[in-house]
Amino acid sequence: MHVRSDAKLVQLARRGSRDAAAELFTRHWRSAWRAAYVISGRRELADDVAQDAFERAFAALSRFDERRPFGPWLHRIVVNRCLDLLRTERRLAGDSELARLEWHDIAAGDQELLDAVAGLSLQRRVVVVLRYGLGYTPTAIADLLGVPTGTVNSRLARALEELRADYEVNDVGRA
């Protein structure tokens, strides 16, 4: 079966093809939702952000640069929207308080590690989930976030260092 590229689907969707748009949606919905979920840690917020990102992306399709890939563009919208909402919430209700609301429906074995990820600053957490949750390279993350690659690498290194320290402390606790 012939699989149409994202670029072709975008082209058709821009001409008003709902089938092409639906195919784009099906292809990218799960990853957009996952991106929102791994960043926010909350289902309700992920539902809202991912839907909102698709609405914004489809509404702005006529302004989309067809030479660029659709997926990272969509993820950029997801990430920015997520960060906006999380920053607003944190400004209003505080970091530590809201961290308690997150990661409630994950596998028991992963709880400790993801709790540590939730404890990272938003900047570090985003690069960690983009790198290990969504598989982006540091260069792609830099492009997506609009920051230099060096900044991404340093945020990643510091985040891993923080996680490792946290994990080691917990290992000692378990021992």
Next chain:
Amino acid sequence: MSAELEQQLKDAFGRLPTPARETSVRARSAALAALGANGRRSSRGLILVFVVVAFVVGAGAAALAATGNLRVGIGARQKPVRPVPTRLSVPPGSHGLALVAGGKLWLATRSGLRIEGMPVSAAELSPRALYAVVGIGSSLVAVAPGNRHPWVHPTGGRVVAASWSPDGLKIAYVVARSGGYELRMIEGDGSPDRLVARRVSPAKPSWRADSLAVAYVDAGGEAAVYDLGMGALRTFNTRGCGGVTRAVAYAPRGRRLAVAGRSGLALVERWDVRPGCVGLGSAERIDAVGWLSPQTVVTTDTPPRQLGAASVLRFYRAGAGTLEPLESAAVSRTTLRGVGVSPAGTRLVVAHASGRRMLELAIDPSPAELVQNGRLRLGPGLFRVRVQATQVALSWR
């Protein structure tokens, strides 16, 4: 160790849950609807070309007029139409306004609290709008301007409605738990939390003016009141007046309780006195109830389609145990999604659908001008937002 940690992270993220099916279906439909707007914009290209041509012709005519080769008559100048703001502002003479529509919150207060489009399940402003309490995930969160963050209270379920007592000391809220809804109460400072009633409906609770009783709708569709002074629950049957209870509202002064059934309105004055009752036609459906003054109850209802009106605002004079419909019912061509009453209880703010997926807030120009020739008359739009919502909750302080 680093490679091991990286692999653990990849594995942990790989095991994260996936979106629920109904969420995916809803999002797909919303996304495709947004594409429609995009498509229409593209088709508007022709209109744009037409406008450009008209502009060029107009400019040419103006040039000819300037040289005296063409006489141009200019009629009376039209007053420019003020665009409806897309940023919520606090209405004059009040402390703050909050709107929950389509699971999102827009809020602005005089004290500097501002929230725009935050996903919440419910929200309510404190009496002078210094704080707001919002349902986020499975928690009730009190928020305030700046870095003040009073408390986060895990509720074990989604908060669907909250109501702050008039004295500001307590919050009654309805939370979805164990397959049903519970009415719970928490102090304004976040502690302690206690169960008031186990089986209730997801309607917003309403506080009595003295903050000593809270009315709610129980799971059987009966109006009920929890009396804090006596620590007792009372349920009473107003089903004879319009069927299953949909909403309750205490008067801003005194102890009178308005109970809206599906198609009738009851006024409870005292427990031992039969409530006053007004019925609507069987085809009408009451959507919301509130008090415009200590003597006037206001309802919104959806009339039968063939009447050509989207919503009707009705007014009732509350006498001694009686309700009397007033003549001044107002027909609205747009669908009213929610109604709020000003802190002084004299003005109305209305949320109405103003186009496809658009919601607009407007305040009555003055209480006397709200109804003109049987039609609802609203002042200039206060706020306009793109959101899909069938029901809107408003909190005006």
